[in-house]
Amino acid sequence: MASQHLDEQISRVFNRPLTLSARLRTFVEAGRGYAHLSAVPLTYLAVSPGLLELLREFLQPRYLSDLVGIELSGADRHFFTMLHRTGVLVDAESPDPIHALQTSEQQSRTLLLYPTSVCNLRCVYCHATSGPEAGPRLSHEQAIVAVDGFFDTLDDTVRAVMLGFHGGGEPTTHFDIMLTAWDHFQQRARQGDRIAAVQTITNGVFGPTVLETLRKPEWRVVVSYDGPRQGAQRPTATERDSRARVVANLRALRKAGKIVTTRATLTRDGLDSLRALVDDAAEIGIHRVQVEPASIVGRGANLRDGPPDPLAFAEAFLDAFRYALRAGVQLSTAAWSHPRVGNGRYCAAISGTRALTPDGFLSACTEVGDGSNPDDPFIVGRQRLGQSLELWPMREAYLQSRIGYDLPDCRDCYMVDTCAGGCASRARAQSGHTHDRDERHCIMSRHINPRLMADLADGRLLPDLGWQPMAAELDGSNSALAGISGRLVALVPPFARSRWNADADRRPVFLPPKDAPCFFHLPPEAE
Ligand code: SF4
Ligand code: SF4
Numbered sequence: 001m002a003s004q005h006l007d008e009q010i011s012r013v014f015n016r017p018l019t020l021s022a023r024l025r026t027f028v029e030a031g032r033g034y035a036h037l038s039a040v041p042l043t044y045l046a047v048s049p050g051l052l053e054l055l056r057e058f059l060q061p062r063y064l065s066d067l068v069g070i071e072l073s074g075a076d077r078h079f080f081t082m083l084h085r086t087g088v089l090v091d092a093e094s095p096d097p098i099h100a101l102q103t104s105e106q107q108s109r110t111l112l113l114y115p116t117s118v119c120n121l122r123c124v125y126c127h128a129t130s131g132p133e134a135g136p137r138l139s140h141e142q143a144i145v146a147v148d149g150f151f152d153t154l155d156d157t158v159r160a161v162m163l164g165f166h167g168g169g170e171p172t173t174h175f176d177i178m179l180t181a182w183d184h185f186q187q188r189a190r191q192g193d194r195i196a197a198v199q200t201i202t203n204g205v206f207g208p209t210v211l212e213t214l215r216k217p218e219w220r221v222v223v224s225y226d227g228p229r230q231g232a233q234r235p236t237a238t239e240r241d242s243r244a245r246v247v248a249n250l251r252a253l254r255k256a257g258k259i260v261t262t263r264a265t266l267t268r269d270g271l272d273s274l275r276a277l278v279d280d281a282a283e284i285g286i287h288r289v290q291v292e293p294a295s296i297v298g299r300g301a302n303l304r305d306g307p308p309d310p311l312a313f314a315e316a317f318l319d320a321f322r323y324a325l326r327a328g329v330q331l332s333t334a335a336w337s338h339p340r341v342g343n344g345r346y347c348a349a350i351s352g353t354r355a356l357t358p359d360g361f362l363s364a365c366t367e368v369g370d371g372s373n374p375d376d377p378f379i380v381g382r383q384r385l386g387q388s389l390e391l392w393p394m395r396e397a398y399l400q401s402r403i404g405y406d407l408p409d410c411r412d413c414y415m416v417d418t419c420a421g422g423c424a425s426r427a428r429a430q431s432g433h434t435h436d437r438d439e440r441h442c443i444m445s446r447h448i449n450p451r452l453m454a455d456l457a458d459g460r461l462l463p464d465l466g467w468q469p470m471a472a473e474l475d476g477s478n479s480a481l482a483g484i485s486g487r488l489v490a491l492v493p494p495f496a497r498s499r500w501n502a503d504a505d506r507r508p509v510f511l512p513p514k515d516a517p518c519f520f521h522l523p524p525e526a527e
Contacts, residue, residue: 168369
């Protein structure tokens with residue numbers, strides 16, 4: 001019965017006109033051909049020249065049976081069936097809509113608030129101009145109005161809502177406003193029968209009262225923490241070392257059973273300390289570390305040592321990535337972008353974020369924490385108390401037109417779906433224009449992504465069970481086709497899991513548990 005079902009699937013692949021996915025991107029790494037598909041599922045291919053040539057035959061609709069004949073081995077049939085199932089080859093007449101699924105189609109929305117531009121640290125590279133004496137704070141009234149405005153304009157189809165807090169300054173220095181906003185947000189979510197979640201970024205320099213709240217399971221917390229470089233790079237506003245307090249809070253969060261995530265920043269002098277950062281994370285029990293090169297805007301522009309060279313950063317990241325896998329730490333960086341389904345937009349700033357700043361402006365970008373320069377292209381509106389919300393649609397439309405597919409330097413790049421030109425704010429800091437590509441990011445992106453994609457395709461890097469990974473392989477020993485060899489690895493991104501599994505043809509025999517890890521690991525011989 002099962003074999004008859006399989007035969008039907010195979011015959012469907014061979015006896016219909018198929019075309020090559022328009023999103024298949026090819027690249028060469030270390031002299032070998034590869035391709036990837038930034039779609040559902042995320043697919044990585046190592047391809048021989050013969051296989052690539054065969055795939056290119058499908059730029060026009062073709063029948064597989066016409067091109068490869070029928071005397072195929074079982075491995076051939078399995079491999080071509082997998083090319084079809086993963087959407088590398090799609091039905092010319094009725095493409096499966098699963099491959100076009102986008103994260104943005106999820107029925108969830110986020111409200112982002114910047115409670116204050118006041119900060120209790122004076123980090124050497126901070127993009128904001130925060131300091132202990134700086135700026136206004138969001139009022140309770142402003143927060144309530146923002147929450148109400150958010151819910152009043154929500155579409156009925158939105159079933160999950162998230163409240164997020166970010167800087168400008170350190171959100172927890174204005175903690176009562178966070179509690180007010182979260183209380184009201186939950187109330188409104190309950191009224192609409194929606195699932196509510198909350199998250200904050202913090203520098204980790206907070207006392208027991210804040211800790212008591214943040215350790216609760218519903219709070220998702222990301223802590224900015226530079227590990228061994230904390231003392232040098234993140235002194236308190238009174239020039240004291242902040243490390244002991246932050247580490248104590250990280251340990252407490254870990255003890256409370258939370259997934260502990262940190263964000264670390266490296267200046268040029270810190271580049272050699274990346275492995276030490278991983279060791280420190282492993283010792284504290286930090287699960288995930290996102291590491292980024294120091295900003296080149298704001299205070300970062302005046303760094304003594306400056307941001308690291310992008311190529312040197314990329315090399316250090318690749319080295320530390322494997323080191324971290326062995327230590328049980330998930331290391332990531334923004335330039336490593338391929339493991340997500342892209343839409344040509346680099347970040348939320350290009351997708352319509354409207355975060356309320358403490359001085360009542362709406363900012364699309366986390367590096368623009370207040371409206372001190374209302375002409376900044378990232379300021380997209382204003383919310384004055386007692387007046388209706390003022391949106392500046394021309395500003396938003398211009399920002400949202402910064403799409404990788406339209407940037408002359410990026411549109412033909414194999415990374416365009418997810419890298420998409422990199423950060424618009426940093427592009428502006430380099431060239432003066434938001435709609436240029438971020439050159440520093442470009443160097444990192446083109447160094448990190450092809451190596452890790454090739455590693456995945458060739459099996460030097462293995463996806464965790466949470467991705468529901470699929471693989472198929474053709475080589476001279478199992479294929480009846482001369483010169484055709486390749487390896488395919490496909491991953492189902494978590495947001496698409498339930499839609500993917502709704503079809504019995506796609507569902508794996510054994511479903512992984514819901515909380516199965518969704519990162520990567522090394523093959524046993526490389527550990
Ligand atoms: S434009 Fe750059 S700094 Fe601003 S939100 Fe996007 S990635 Fe972040
Ligand atoms: S910034 Fe560079 S790597 Fe990124 S999409 Fe543009 S050209 Fe490609």
